[in-house]
Amino acid sequence: MKQHSYSTLLVLVVLAVLRSVDSQRTPTISYISQEQIKDIGSTVEFVCSVQYSQDYPVLWIKLTKNREDQLPISTNTALIIRDSRFALRSDSSSSTYTLQIKDIQETDAGFYSCQILISTSSRISAEVELQVRRPPTINDNSTRSLVVSEGQPIQLECYAVGFPVPRISWRRENNAILPTGGSIYRGNTLKIAAVRKEDRGTYYCVAENGVGRGARRNINLEIEFAPVITAPRPRLGQALQYDMDLECHVEAYPPPGITWHKDNVQLSNNQHYSISHFATADEYTDTTLRVITIEKKQFGEYICKAANKLGSAETRVELFETIIPVCPPACGQGFYQAGIVSSMSSGLLVATIVTLVFFARNFNTKH
Secondary structure (H helix, E strand, O other), rough: HHHHHHEEEEEHHHHHHHHHHHOOOEEEEEOOOOOOOEEOOOOEEEEEEEEOOOOOOEEEEEEEOOOOOOEEEEEEEEEOOOOOOEEEEEEOOOOOEEEEEEOHHHHHHHEEEEEEEEOEEEEEEEEEEEEEEEEEEEEEOOOOOEEOOOOEEEEEEEEEEOOOOOOOEEEEHOOOOOOOOOOOOEEEEEEOOOOOOHHHEEEEEEEEOOOOEEEEEEEEEEEEEEEEEEOOOOEHHHOOOOOOEEEEEEEEOOOOHHHHHHOOOOOOOOEEEEEOOOOOOOEEEEEEEEOOOOHHOOEEEEEEEEEEEEEEEEEEEEEEOOOOOOOOOOHHOOOOOOOOOOOOOOOHHHHHHHHHHHHHHHHHHHH
């Protein structure tokens, strides 16, 4: 009997010692979830298992990426924040605390810390990062448009944020060849050592990361260059008393001042000349000089001039006399008040009158 009592007492002493040892053990975090990568709108769960923490509070805390701000979410088995997207489950048998977040938003990205508070100055913690997939967004510090002079070096820059990190590529309008060669260039910066006027136009910065449809920015590159002039028809013939149009095609940026000259005199709109300009684009202008009811002195050489801040250019158009009228614009002449074509030659006028008399006689004979 004494031996049995001794054995029981020994067991009680051992249990007391074990409990004392357990109570003196330092709490630990035995498991925490791995990094999580989720899409916006999905659900995530973070699991944290602890040991020897019965006498200490266990918390879930959200940390910003720079860890400057902390947001307590739960303590032990209770949520602290009021947000229906958050839920907490606990299992006392395994000392496991599971934090669930539904309908994930971009702002949920960051670090989630499981912490055991030992004292005001001591805690045990482990972290898990939540990364939220986000479609690309092109940053404001990317190039929007650029105006440079021909021959200068330039670089077009494009930066984007998103997760995963977006890939940047460059294209030109209508898949035109890039100054770097090829139709696609990959990288944040597109460099051109010396721009040419042929490089002007719209460039596309495209950011893609497999989330959504990607992002695109149109970048307009405008090249300033001195005028280049061409005459589609450098020699033109017309008969006396008829009109004729002299034409020049001007390519320049900024848009140039355009003038027509003859015999060192600048021409202007009057009863002898009519000047018109038609801009087909910022860099292209077609100019026409109409010589009205040509007189002998108006035959000769005409000069079309264009100038902007980068330089000037000119080309020559010769107007010479012919016997037969050139149509157009001769065929577009109208009748004047008396019913006679003012610019018709006498031979053409006689032929017209004869034709009218012939039709009049036939009409009277039949009736």
